[in-house]
Amino acid sequence: MSLTGWLACSQCASCLALGTAYRLGDQRIGYFQDGYTANSGQPELTRALWKFLADHATHPLRVLLPDTPGYDELDQFREIGGDERGDVSFAEYLDGWPG
Amino acid sequence: MSRGKTVVLVLAVAAALAGCGAGGSGVGGSTNSSAGPPTVSVPMQSTAALDGPSSLPTDPLEVFKRNVTLAAESCGTCRGQKSINLPPAERTAAIRRLIDDSNENFRLSEVNADAALRGPQDTRPQVAGPGGEGADVTFLGAGGTAAFRREVKCLKGGNFSGEMSRAARQVKYDGEVFVQMPAGTDVGRLLQRFWGGRTDADLAKYRGVWVTVHDPDGKRIGAGMLGLRGMTM
Numbered sequence: 001m002s003l004t005g006w007l008a009c010s011q012c013a014s015c016l017a018l019g020t021a022y023r024l025g026d027q028r029i030g031y032f033q034d035g036y037t038a039n040s041g042q043p044e045l046t047r048a049l050w051k052f053l054a055d056h057a058t059h060p061l062r063v064l065l066p067d068t069p070g071y072d073e074l075d076q077f078r079e080i081g082g083d084e085r086g087d088v089s090f091a092e093y094l095d096g097w098p099g
Numbered sequence: 100m101s102r103g104k105t106v107v108l109v110l111a112v113a114a115a116l117a118g119c120g121a122g123g124s125g126v127g128g129s130t131n132s133s134a135g136p137p138t139v140s141v142p143m144q145s146t147a148a149l150d151g152p153s154s155l156p157t158d159p160l161e162v163f164k165r166n167v168t169l170a171a172e173s174c175g176t177c178r179g180q181k182s183i184n185l186p187p188a189e190r191t192a193a194i195r196r197l198i199d200d201s202n203e204n205f206r207l208s209e210v211n212a213d214a215a216l217r218g219p220q221d222t223r224p225q226v227a228g229p230g231g232e233g234a235d236v237t238f239l240g241a242g243g244t245a246a247f248r249r250e251v252k253c254l255k256g257g258n259f260s261g262e263m264s265r266a267a268r269q270v271k272y273d274g275e276v277f278v279q280m281p282a283g284t285d286v287g288r289l290l291q292r293f294w295g296g297r298t299d300a301d302l303a304k305y306r307g308v309w310v311t312v313h314d315p316d317g318k319r320i321g322a323g324m325l326g327l328r329g330m331t332m
Contacts, residue, residue, distance in 0.1 A: 004266075
């Protein structure tokens with residue numbers, strides 16, 4: 001049974017999937033992982049995260065889980081790395097980014 | 100897919116899955132047809148089936164047949180396991196783990212945890228956890244190889260499309276997304292939103308994934324194939 005975490009900027013209606021939230025022994029979330037490889041081992045995802053932080057500097061960023069306040073608004077957000085119309089692929093998002 | 104072909108497939112789904120739905124929780128439980136199970140046979144233990152979308156058929160009808168067969172094979176109220184294939188103590192622990200890891204504001208119900216842990220015959224469920232990333236439940240076949248993957252979600256409706264996308268990735272685009280949602284949820288509308296937001300090319304990678312939605316009482320309230328536009332079950 002898994003919960004997916006999302007990094008979201010409500011000011012820009014933009015988000016980035018962080019992957020499944022994995023809990024440590026004390027039940028707190030220890031890390032996120034999208035798919036079968038550690039997030040830190042996924043270059044595109046990692047670069048996109050850094051670019052997202054730069055793009056949204058000073059904006060109110062939140063890490064959302066299902067049923068947390070603001071989560072349902074993700075329906076209307078543009079996802080970085082998503083494949084729905086209006087989303088932006090990692091390749092497109094990172095094109096020409098020097099970071 | 101053409102409208103005509105879609106109609107044919109919808110009719111075929113009703114016939115193929117008519118035997119499922121005992122207790123109101125099976126695939127296609129809305130029909131009273133006495134038709135038997137699907138006649139198309141897809142080997143459940145085929146390792147090729149778990150290699151991801153590149154090894155899956157591309158013809159919509161073949162995809163449909165495959166998914167219907169696998170759905171029936173892995174459903175406890177169809178041809179799947181009638182009980183969790185674990186010793187009693189492990190069974191209890193597996194149910195507990197699924198429930199404890201679920202959305203704390205909308206816990207997975209025990210009846211749904213039980214259903215999610217029942218898979219294809221001759222397999223045993225392995226629940227994921229820290230250090231065991233991947234699908235929430237992997238059903239292991241002979242030799243400990245993965246025979247079937249199931250991702251489990253508890254959602255109230257928001258961000259359904261995004262959650263399905265991530266869940267499909269967790270099952271390597273080949274398996275089932277088992278979702279618990281509130282009774283009365285309009286699953287068809289949510290699926291339409293998923294399909295409507297994607298091009299056919301975008302949907303192609305989802306063709307090996309189907310979603311089944313259950314209310315907390317375990318009643319199936321909807322199902323569909325993520326990669327086949329308009330294909331509800």
